[in-house]
Amino acid sequence: MSTFTAPTVPVETREHYLNADYGVRSWLLTVDHKRIALLYLASITLFFFLGGFFAVLIRLELLTPQGDMVQSETYNKMFTMHGIIMIIFFLIPAIPAVLGNFLVPLMVGATDLAFPRINLLSWYIYILGGIISLTSIVVGGVDTGWTFYTPYSSTYSNSYVITAGLGIFVAGFSSILTGLNFIVTIHKMRAPGLTWFRLPLFIWAHYATALIQMLATPVLAITIVLLALERGFHIGIFDPALGGDPVLFQHLFWFYSHPAVYIMILPGMGIISELISCFSRKYVFGYHFIAFSSLGIAVLGFLVWGHHLFVSGQSAYAGLIFSVLSFLVAIPSAIKVFNWTATLYKGSISYQAPMLYAFGFIGLFAIGGLTGLFLAALGLDVHVHDTYFVVAHFHYIMVGGTVMAYLGGMHFWWPKITGRMYPEGWARFSALVIFLGFNLTFLPQFVLGYLGMPRRYHAYPPEFQVLNVMSTAGASILGVGYLIPMIYFFWSLKYGALAGPNPWGATGLEWRTSSPPPTENFKQTPVVTEEPYEYSIREIKVV
């Protein structure tokens, strides 16, 4: 049941941002936010498959209890690179720098972001950071885990800590600049009539994300500088023999890295609001509550870092306060899930691939969120802390949540980005494969964690093998699930049916311009006269 009319000859002759100019220079020196989004898309996809490659090696090693495939030193470097690449170079930029970059100006009816050159600069900074971090692998790798805990990272590790850290330090500025660009654009460049409460929830989510990017990332930069100084010159900030405190590093690190989780998930939540609303043809239920819950998460997210330190020697009273705050941050997330579910009520629901991803997101994010309650509960966290329970929990949020939302969004806006439709049947199939593969990979890890299997173990007791084999089997299915969209997305660039300006019959300014949009986005500045998501008020033509 396709919602678009059968295409005739799939050849596009109109001028748009993709065919406005040709050649490598026209891409590498572009200041068009849409082209920069595609530069990011290519780069983060490379990093995703590189990070995935390390995940494959990790899962293969864990197929047997003995550490028999690679040396423990190599294994430690593999999970470190898996973490650094996936978090810093894929998850953090994925949705904001690709879909956000492409869509924020379109959704607010602007011709570009506020600072197009800074936007290009942020991509170059990101690439520079990526190259530096990859250099650390080539010259010998880094084995501290992506968390870089002192004093292991500052004194004891014989690997390339400073190189890897420098890469992350540099990449952080890219994130800050993207956030800055979004905030200024959303404040100053909205089309006439586009008031704050007429903004799509995707924009609200990106606004909240941008605040975190700008306020939290500098703390990561400071932390890395301190770590490098400690490692290079033994200045004694983290070394107890010199009067320092190794746990201080953990406070500083999580002061960024916990809010960073919200940098990863909030934009995904923004996507889900768009998808659920469009494919059920309904107003988003409780628009204001979803909008403000994004801001609530952004603010509360700064106050919960101590829940990573419940067994780190932090005082019991600090533990109590961080525990109660962590429970509070669960509430705005719950509000969102209930509102998305209620949006479906009495809707007109269709099951195109983006909607399947949205359904998958709700289920997996719900489990990820609920298992977060186990970890926020002090007495229970003592047992499951640093076990596979934690690994499973954060993969449910980051992969089950963020990656599902990202793929849902990629399918939804693919026709806008490329002017072509992806093959619907294959897309639904791969959404299902990913959902099943994901659950088979990570559900057994909850059980492993409660049994007590610690994370970052190269070898493990034999009674844990069955569950590890299940997880590895799931990971291979998941891997196939990710390869299928890679193939058909490329295929569709040439053979996909031509997409009209609005193949889904969706509201939102981005659907009012042609697909792909012209370089200047809109032939004339759009004027907004209606509330967002007015699907139930008038029929929106599929064109």
Added chain:
Amino acid sequence: MFSGFPLFPEQASSFAADVDNLYFFLLAITAFFSTLIAGLVIYFAIRYRRRSEVELPEPITGSTKLETLWTVIPAIIVMVIFSWGAKVFLSLHRAPSDATPIYVVGKQWMWKLQHLEGQREINELHVPVGRSVKLIMSSEDVIHSFYIPAFRVKADVLPGRYTSIWFRAIKPGEYHLFCAEYCGTKHSGMIGKVVAMEPTAYETWLAGGPRDQSMTARGQSLFQNFSCNTCHRSDGQGRGPVLEGIFGKTIALQTGQKVIVDDNYLRESILAPASKVLAGYQPVMPAFQGLVNEEALAQLLAYIKSLAPQAATLPASTPMTPAPESERQKSKP
């Protein structure tokens, strides 16, 4: 227990059931809400599937009543979970005053343990069933984490200060001991076993150790070798404070600040004595940072803690006065 295909860990300590009850409660909450949400999504998706390309659904925008409902109910539930989790946590935190102390030192990549009576172990910990045991732990190098899944207890082991956990084994057997905080190349090899024994078997095992070399006896000879006794005299005539009975007391520092003399205070006062000097004394004591290793430090502490208020000489195996509360609460810098 070291084979087969378990889905649930053994309950081998007095905490295990408390932690597991909270776990089951949370599993029930998770099952309820996941089923509720998944059920509603599937039901709505089928019930309200698109039947015609031109249908216009009812324009529902929201409901403040519902929003209040699904804000307040989760808020109540999470506060219940918080209180329950905090209760279990605080009971894990407060060691009973009669808990037997065992000193633990973590280093890349092994666990070294000392019993007061003199037995020393590597990667193995023997404990009696039915008695409270308090581990006083420190690291020689990086951060480790002492984890016994069957007991549901875990605490990071830090360089530069003591952390502690306590437990009471309830079932004889052998249980996994893991390092849970990533500590470098052979992290996954920093494992061992905990052997919980019936008290009589435990006494027999303990008696196999070097009786004349209890921790307090070793501490006492260190105390003399370092000439600590020239200043810390029991008659109050020395240049340093009298140590007899000082453990567990609240004392005033030169700065006017009050501190409780606990393991971490004693540790700091040996390694870097100038940082917190007792009121009325001069900062003349040399720093022992780098001169005593973790195990020797533990022996010195065991000796100092064994010094009862008046007596100067005591049998080496006298039970020490334990801390009224866990060290960790007071050790926050």
